[in-house]
Amino acid sequence: MLHPEHGARPAYSDYAAWFDGQQLAGLRRKAEEADAVFRRTGITFNVYGANEAEERLIPFDIVPRIINAKEWSRLSRGIEQRVKAINAFLHDIYHRQEIVRAGRIPEALIAKNSAFLPAMIGFTPPGGTYTHIVGIDLVRTGPDEFYVLEDNARTPSGVSYMLENRETMMNMFPELFSAIRVREVSSYPKNLRRSLEACAPAGCDGKPVLGVLTPGIFNSAYFEHAFLADQMGAELVEGHDLRIIDGRVAMRTTQGFKPIDILYRRVDDDFLDPMTFRPESQLGVPGIMDLYRAGKVTIANAPGTGIADDKAIYSYMPDIVEFYTGEKPLLANVPTWRCAEPDSLKYVLDHLKELVVKEVHGSGGYGMLVGPAASKAEIDAFSKKLKARPGNYIAQPTLALSTVPVLTKSGLAPRHVDLRPFVLYSPNGIEITPGGLTRVALKKGSLVVNSSQGGGTKDSWVLED
Amino acid sequence: MALTRSSGSDEEWRSVILTAGLRDGYENKFDDYDAAHVVNYLLRDKANPTSVLAMLETARHNARMTRTALTREVWEATNIFWMRLKDALARPIRETDLPGIIAMIRQQSAQVRGALHGSMLRIDVYNFARLGTFLERADSTARILDVKYYVLLPSLSFVGSSLDNVQWETILRSVSAEHAFRWLNAGDTRPVGVAEFLILDERFPRSLAFCYKKLFGNLLYLEKDYAVRFPAHDLAQEIHDGLQSRSIDAIFESGLHEFLTDFMTCNARLAAEIERNYRFYG
Numbered sequence: 073m074l075h076p077e078h079g080a081r082p083a084y085s086d087y088a089a090w091f092d093g094q095q096l097a098g099l100r101r102k103a104e105e106a107d108a109v110f111r112r113t114g115i116t117f118n119v120y121g122a123n124e125a126e127e128r129l130i131p132f133d134i135v136p137r138i139i140n141a142k143e144w145s146r147l148s149r150g151i152e153q154r155v156k157a158i159n160a161f162l163h164d165i166y167h168r169q170e171i172v173r174a175g176r177i178p179e180a181l182i183a184k185n186s187a188f189l190p191a192m193i194g195f196t197p198p199g200g201t202y203t204h205i206v207g208i209d210l211v212r213t214g215p216d217e218f219y220v221l222e223d224n225a226r227t228p229s230g231v232s233y234m235l236e237n238r239e240t241m242m243n244m245f246p247e248l249f250s251a252i253r254v255r256e257v258s259s260y261p262k263n264l265r266r267s268l269e270a271c272a273p274a275g276c277d278g279k280p281v282l283g284v285l286t287p288g289i290f291n292s293a294y295f296e297h298a299f300l301a302d303q304m305g306a307e308l309v310e311g312h313d314l315r316i317i318d319g320r321v322a323m324r325t326t327q328g329f330k331p332i333d334i335l336y337r338r339v340d341d342d343f344l345d346p347m348t349f350r351p352e353s354q355l356g357v358p359g360i361m362d363l364y365r366a367g368k369v370t371i372a373n374a375p376g377t378g379i380a381d382d383k384a385i386y387s388y389m390p391d392i393v394e395f396y397t398g399e400k401p402l403l404a405n406v407p408t409w410r411c412a413e414p415d416s417l418k419y420v421l422d423h424l425k426e427l428v429v430k431e432v433h434g435s436g437g438y439g440m441l442v443g444p445a446a447s448k449a450e451i452d453a454f455s456k457k458l459k460a461r462p463g464n465y466i467a468q469p470t471l472a473l474s475t476v477p478v479l480t481k482s483g484l485a486p487r488h489v490d491l492r493p494f495v496l497y498s499p500n501g502i503e504i505t506p507g508g509l510t511r512v513a514l515k516k517g518s519l520v521v522n523s524s525q526g527g528g529t530k531d532s533w534v535l536e537d
Numbered sequence: 538m539a540l541t542r543s544s545g546s547d548e549e550w551r552s553v554i555l556t557a558g559l560r561d562g563y564e565n566k567f568d569d570y571d572a573a574h575v576v577n578y579l580l581r582d583k584a585n586p587t588s589v590l591a592m593l594e595t596a597r598h599n600a601r602m603t604r605t606a607l608t609r610e611v612w613e614a615t616n617i618f619w620m621r622l623k624d625a626l627a628r629p630i631r632e633t634d635l636p637g638i639i640a641m642i643r644q645q646s647a648q649v650r651g652a653l654h655g656s657m658l659r660i661d662v663y664n665f666a667r668l669g670t671f672l673e674r675a676d677s678t679a680r681i682l683d684v685k686y687y688v689l690l691p692s693l694s695f696v697g698s699s700l701d702n703v704q705w706e707t708i709l710r711s712v713s714a715e716h717a718f719r720w721l722n723a724g725d726t727r728p729v730g731v732a733e734f735l736i737l738d739e740r741f742p743r744s745l746a747f748c749y750k751k752l753f754g755n756l757l758y759l760e761k762d763y764a765v766r767f768p769a770h771d772l773a774q775e776i777h778d779g780l781q782s783r784s785i786d787a788i789f790e791s792g793l794h795e796f797l798t799d800f801m802t803c804n805a806r807l808a809a810e811i812e813r814n815y816r817f818y819g
Binding site: 112302306307308326328 | 602
């Protein structure tokens with residue numbers, strides 16, 4: 073579809089046939105219906121820095137993003153390789169640090185990294201699993217050409233949108249799903265539960281009790297926390313519901329405190345344990361790190377995994393993949409300039425107009441510069457920040473991102489997208505839900521897909537073979 | 538609001554504010570009982586923390602917090618209710634819109650009730666939700682009756698007069714009981730009959746006796762489920778038995794107002810006891 077020079081992409085041919093039989097007005101009405109469904113369901117997010125606790129909808133585009141079976145199978149091999157390497161890397165840097173000894177990455181990058189948690193040194197998490205859930209952000213630049221933009225190894229979010237987008241699409245266009253065989257995504261919560269259970273603490277006999285730890289109702293992803301707890305049949309808890317009793321993490325219930333075996337936490341490392349990290353944190357559980365290290369509770373993802381998705385580490389990912397798997401990376405990294413290196417800094421400063429500059433520890437599209445879209449004043453201001461703290465930034469070229477069609481007022485139009493497949497890792501192996509979350513930059517020509525910056529989402533289809 | 542159907546007097550609007558226990562807050566803001574002031578204060582005024590809108594916001598907030606304890610049906614019914622109400626109450630309410638808004642509120646709360654009834658597992662969560670319903674409902678019925686007895690009556694000489702009967706009838710209407718009562722009593726609206734119906738008739742779902750029969754059952758469930766009997770169970774039993782053993786003549790003899798005040802105190806004590814026994818606040 074929408075490739076005038078090539079005709080419809082093969083993956084889209086069945087959908088395009090269906091689409092040609094539709095009226096624009098009818099589709100626009102469906103799009104409004106979808107919004108009403110999301111509102112009713114409460115699939116909203118809170119915007120940081122907004123005046124009041126305002127709930128907004130993430131715009132949803134009703135045209136699915138479609139990936140064919142062959143493309144997906146290549147992608148998933150690459151993802152699997154990368155996630156294996158990330159786990160091996162985490163185990164290594166919290167133990168013998170072979171990769172540093174081998175001179176493949178500089179020691180300072182680990183030792184001086186705020187995402188590196190000394191509390192994790194010498195400790196192996198239950199099941200040997202660090203990143204129970206990973207969200208790998210990919211962009212496509214051409215047929216079968218994908219780049220990894222980011223590895224989200226802390227608490228990747230968005231999976232509820234993957235599930236609800238599909239649910240909504242199936243409700244609105246049941247005929248499409250009869251005509252086209254799309255791989256299902258709905259078993260994600262069940263798989264997540266099973267995968268987490270496989271990492272239960274050693275002393276846990278019987279069915280492990282699973283809790284989802286949320287920062288609370290005002291967090292931007294609260295809907296997702298509640299949604300996942302609900303779908304997994306887990307307890308949804310906040311820090312103040314938890315206490316340490318008789319050497320176990322226990323949650324407050326109407327029958328007193330009950331022990332929890334596995335905590336799927338959606339709070340950052342810093343807030344997890346005020347006794348180990350931020351003393352003022354109200355979100356975590358005082359003393360939980362001691363219990364964790366004593367093997368009494370599983371925390372998913374493990375504390376300290378942030379070091380693996382740090383943007384400065386990112387530039388070393390090809391080396392990391394090769395070092396631990398002994399294979400060439402199947403997925404490409406975006407070429408990255410580390411501004412901490414003087415030559416790179418000079419290059420970046422000279423080419424700001426062409427580059428995307430990101431904060432090393434930032435996330436969510438905050439604090440970044442998109443050179444081609446920035447004004448001269450913005451570039452000048454950014455260049456000052458860059459010179460003041462070069463080590464805080466990396467820079468990447470703007471890729472010639474491929475586009476997919478979205479429905480606009482006047483019909484289909486091309487927009488840039490990325491793709492975040494969700495990957496589960498446990499002693500049972502690696503499970504990748506076919507598809508993932510497609511985020512789309514709804515403004516014409518824009519490259520920023522983050523929901524906090526006006527991006528939307530789409531249902532992502534992987535076709536059956 | 539049906540309480541005031543019979544006349545538009547300020548005195549009746551005042552009684553509505555009194556029933557809701559909002560006199561101090563209201564009089565801080567207004568020095569009259571103008572219909573528009575009262576209606577807006579009760580439904581949407583930000584200065585009133587127990588306005589219908591504020592309560593629904595709290596209810597929805599609580600539903601979001603305990604989203605995993607609710608079915609999707611209950612959550613959506615609550616969320617839709619909130620969305621509709623927020624729209625309907627976005628601007629000050631004109632008298633002409635009031636009946637429509639009230640009808641919508643009643644309909645939407647019936648939706649939430651229906652979703653609870655039709656979709657929730659009959660486990661502790663459901664029984665706690667029902668406890669809340671019946672504690673609040675018993676309190677409301679008792680308040681409405683009490684206001685009638687204590688506030689609406691200009692003087693005792695009106696007891697048994699026709700004005701009095703009209704007002705008793707409006708009470709029935711305010712708890713959606715006029716049809717049920719008429720059906721059971723062939724249209725005979727004498728004060729004693731109405732009071733008996735609202736206090737002691739277990740067949741009427743808003744009577745005190747009905748509420749306590751249910752509260753008793755919900756607490757019994759929890760007692761069995763958790764295998765623990767708490768002081769709340771004894772207290773509920775005591776109130777329940779008290780309603781069972783009392784006749785309406787005995788209640789009127791010792792004073793309806795005293796009876797109702799005593800009931801509301803016990804009801805509030807039970808609510809506090811349940812909170813304590815089941816550790817609602819840590």
